[in-house]
Amino acid sequence: MDAPIPFRPLPSRAPPRAATGPFAALRRHLFGTPGNAVTTLLLAALLWAALPPALGWLVGHAVWRADYAACRALEHTAACWGFVAEKWRLILFGRYPYLEQWRPLAATAIVVAALVVTAIPAFWRRELVWLWGAALAAFFVLMSGGIPGLAGVDTGLWGGLPLTVLLTLIGMGASIPIGILLALARRSDLPLLRAMATLYIELVRGVPLITVLFTASFVFPLLLPQGFHLDVLTRVALGIVLFQAAYMAEVVRGGLQALPKGQAEAAAALGLSWWRTQRQVILPQALTLVIPSFVNSLLSTFMDTSLVTVVSMYDLTGALRLALGDAQWRNFFLEGYLFVALIYFACCFAMSRYSHWLEHRLGRWTRR
Amino acid sequence: MPDTEPIIRLAGVNKWFGPFHVLKDIDLDVARGERIVIAGPSGSGKSTLIRCINRLEEHQEGTIVVDGVTLTDDVKAVEKIRREVGMVFQQFNLFPHLTVLENLMLAPHWVLGLPHADAEERALQQLARVHIGEQAHKYPGQLSGGQQQRVAIARAMCMRPRIMLFDEPTSALDPEMVKEVLDVMIELAEGGMTMLVVTHEMGFAKSVADRVVFMDQGQVVEQAPPGEFFANARHERSRAFLSKILG
Ligand SMILES: Nc1ncnc2c1ncn2[C@@H]1O[C@H](COP(=O)(O)OP(=O)(O)OP(=O)(O)O)[C@@H](O)[C@H]1O
Ligand SMILES: [Mg+2]
Numbered sequence: 001m002d003a004p005i006p007f008r009p010l011p012s013r014a015p016p017r018a019a020t021g022p023f024a025a026l027r028r029h030l031f032g033t034p035g036n037a038v039t040t041l042l043l044a045a046l047l048w049a050a051l052p053p054a055l056g057w058l059v060g061h062a063v064w065r066a067d068y069a070a071c072r073a074l075e076h077t078a079a080c081w082g083f084v085a086e087k088w089r090l091i092l093f094g095r096y097p098y099l100e101q102w103r104p105l106a107a108t109a110i111v112v113a114a115l116v117v118t119a120i121p122a123f124w125r126r127e128l129v130w131l132w133g134a135a136l137a138a139f140f141v142l143m144s145g146g147i148p149g150l151a152g153v154d155t156g157l158w159g160g161l162p163l164t165v166l167l168t169l170i171g172m173g174a175s176i177p178i179g180i181l182l183a184l185a186r187r188s189d190l191p192l193l194r195a196m197a198t199l200y201i202e203l204v205r206g207v208p209l210i211t212v213l214f215t216a217s218f219v220f221p222l223l224l225p226q227g228f229h230l231d232v233l234t235r236v237a238l239g240i241v242l243f244q245a246a247y248m249a250e251v252v253r254g255g256l257q258a259l260p261k262g263q264a265e266a267a268a269a270l271g272l273s274w275w276r277t278q279r280q281v282i283l284p285q286a287l288t289l290v291i292p293s294f295v296n297s298l299l300s301t302f303m304d305t306s307l308v309t310v311v312s313m314y315d316l317t318g319a320l321r322l323a324l325g326d327a328q329w330r331n332f333f334l335e336g337y338l339f340v341a342l343i344y345f346a347c348c349f350a351m352s353r354y355s356h357w358l359e360h361r362l363g364r365w366t367r368r
Numbered sequence: 369m370p371d372t373e374p375i376i377r378l379a380g381v382n383k384w385f386g387p388f389h390v391l392k393d394i395d396l397d398v399a400r401g402e403r404i405v406i407a408g409p410s411g412s413g414k415s416t417l418i419r420c421i422n423r424l425e426e427h428q429e430g431t432i433v434v435d436g437v438t439l440t441d442d443v444k445a446v447e448k449i450r451r452e453v454g455m456v457f458q459q460f461n462l463f464p465h466l467t468v469l470e471n472l473m474l475a476p477h478w479v480l481g482l483p484h485a486d487a488e489e490r491a492l493q494q495l496a497r498v499h500i501g502e503q504a505h506k507y508p509g510q511l512s513g514g515q516q517q518r519v520a521i522a523r524a525m526c527m528r529p530r531i532m533l534f535d536e537p538t539s540a541l542d543p544e545m546v547k548e549v550l551d552v553m554i555e556l557a558e559g560g561m562t563m564l565v566v567t568h569e570m571g572f573a574k575s576v577a578d579r580v581v582f583m584d585q586g587q588v589v590e591q592a593p594p595g596e597f598f599a600n601a602r603h604e605r606s607r608a609f610l611s612k613i614l615g
Contacts, residue, residue, distance in 0.1 A: 266461035270475035271450040365507040
């Protein structure tokens with residue numbers, strides 16, 4: 001037999017130049033085909049026509065001072081940010097006593113700082129529980145006062161951004177664990193537990209949030225035993241949590257269903273108990289899978305909190321409506337809504353980018 | 369308990385999936401250190417049989433006694449048995465969100481309560497045994513199929529089981545990786561492990577098994593030492609099966 005021919009691997013080469021680099025990709029995407037080229041040119045023309053006037057209205061010719069006469073003279077040919085300059089504290093803090101508004105500012109700053117810390121993986125330790133305990137305690141003490149040096153402020157007066165942030169935080173923070181338990185119950189082997197979880201989820205999902213809020217605000221107090229009092233904020237927060245939990249449960253269930261049966265079987269075969277299996281094997285995978293849906297819910301909770309205005313609580317949008325109650329400035333509602341929209345957008349955009357990053361980081365194991 | 373007692377005893381075991389009678393009157397004794405290969409056509413109930421031994425499936429009639437513990441609904445008894453019985457699956461079923469090392473440390477830590485350092489030492493020891501020590505910090509998705517299955521074997525071995533169940537451990541592997549997994553299994557067998565192996569690898573059966581159990585349609589049709597079974601199967605069904613898979 002002849003000697004076998006030895007294998008000689010060819011050296012690897014870099015890809016050809018024309019196919020790489022940001023410009024090549026751009027050119028291909030923007031002008032690759034006649035259709036693409038026409039679309040690109042049309043959109044460019046549209047931007048060219050629309051952008052300068054829009055910028056002129058928003059920025060260039062706008063009035064920035066709280067100068068009512070100057071604003072009127074504009075006759076809406078440019079934005080009057082004077083309204084926002086005049087009313088921003090009312091919009092941001094609602095009916096909270098004017099002289100005490102440093103308190104909601106500080107309270108919100110503390111909670112946002114805690115959120116930022118929580119977002120950083122280096123801080124993902126058990127101690128975060130303490131951080132949140134302290135942050136929430138500080139929030140409530142600052143907001144409600146009633147201790148020496150801080151005048152008491154009724155929760156009914158809380159409003160604006162702090163209220164929006166608080167309701168979102170409680171809504172998400174409490175509904176995620178409840179939702180996880182509901183989802184596990186709905187997939188349980190125990191028929192009664194399964195039936196009850198299913199019933200709850202389907203019932204709540206069949207009711208609009210606004211109804212839940214009305215119930216929490218007006219009906220719930222009638223059901224409480226005599227002498228037992230829950231203030232309106234607690235009742236509304238409870239309503240949002242119980243509502244949101246049903247949706248969270250379905251989000252989590254989606255993640256649980258996406259996992260192959262072999263995962264739970266392998267854990268069981270190793271002797272892990274049911275709870276351990278869920279905790280160490282199933283939930284970490286399922287929850288990572290549903291981060292995009294979680295963030296979806298987070299964003300909608302954030303914006304749905306504006307519904308609390310129907311029960312006379314003034315979140316960010318509610319506080320804006322309070323500000324628009326001033327007859328003099330009533331005509332500048334567009335500027336007011338743009339301002340509030342900017343705040344919502346900034347928050348949502350930050351959360352959305354963060355979730356993309358988080359998904360990427362936690363999902364490292366899904367990439368080969 | 370004298371060592372002559374079987375470590376696994378199935379007596380009159382019957383199981384149904386809904387109306388479908390999947391296991392019929394199974395009697396099977398396995399001695400300590402015995403290596404059993406279970407063979408049979410697809411759908412004959414091989415997987416179901418071994419999954420009943422660690423109660424991934426429940427049987428409805430008959431008794432299963434594993435290492436002195438009778439399988440019942442009692443969760444404690446089931447968890448006790450699962451600690452003694454390791455299982456390797458066709459699809460590996462490694463935990464993809466954990467590194468190889470974490471996969472191995474999970475059960476020793478949470479089930480046996482070993483401290484982190486001890487669990488890690490045990491895990492590295494087992495990884496070395498399956499010749500894969502240098503992959504400890506990778507995720508399962510970064511390994512080849514053969515490496516993943518060896519990790520799965522090491523993961524089961526970290527519990528120091530007395531019995532190992534294998535359900536077609538090489539069926540999902542590319543041909544060039546089958547041998548590396550079989551070699552690890554042979555080493556286990558040489559170490560005296562009690563093994564029940566569902567496989568179509570007849571070479572493995574011939575060289576390693578003490579006994580071949582042939583199943584068809586939920587029954588144990590025939591059991592015999594491999595030499596006897598391959599040279600001289602007594603049942604018509606066994607011969608038909610052998611002629612198909614040996615060609
Ligand atoms: N969970 C289940 N529900 C209903 N039927 C099932 C279930 N699991 C298995 N079966 C059926 O029981 C029979 C035996 O299945 P089993 O998986 O034990 O066969 P097997 O001998 O391992 O076959 P294979 O070689 O294909 O793995 C098959 O007909 C299968 O369709
Ligand atoms: Mg099978």
